Amino acid sequence: MGIMVIDALQEKPCNYAPTDSLFFLVVYGKIEVCIHNSSWIIETDGSFVVPLGNIYRIKTSDKTKLNSSFYHQGNSTSRRVGGMS
Numbered sequence: 725m726g727i728m729v730i731d732a733l734q735e736k737p738c739n740y741a742p743t744d745s746l747f748f749l750v751v752y753g754k755i756e757v758c759i760h761n762s763s764w765i766i767e768t769d770g771s772f773v774v775p776l777g778n779i780y781r782i783k784t785s786d787k788t789k790l791n792s793s794f795y796h797q798g799n800s801t802s803r804r805v806g807g808m809s
Contacts, residue, residue, distance in 0.1 A: 728782075730755075730790040735783040746774040746794055748782075753790035756783045 730736055730753075748757075749771045757764055758781045759774055765785060766772055774780045784790045 728792045751791040756785045
């Protein structure tokens with residue numbers, strides 16, 4: 725599990741999820757998320773999954789800071805990120 729904070733009108737550059745699926749919950753804010761070649765707008769209390777093997781990008785789409793939590797879901801075992809178990 726981890727927490728991600730992105731300032732207003734900023735972007736988290738493209739990342740690759742090679743071995744794990746990622747689950748994101750938008751705690752506060754409004755974002756544009758692009759997974760592979762598709763984009764969606766996600767707002768407070770919304771969630772999305774980045775399937776393993778995909779490239780994704782997250783960009784805040786208004787003047788508020790994004791607060792988001794996320795989880796990794798591995799192929800064979802479930803684990804939390806950030807060194808917690």
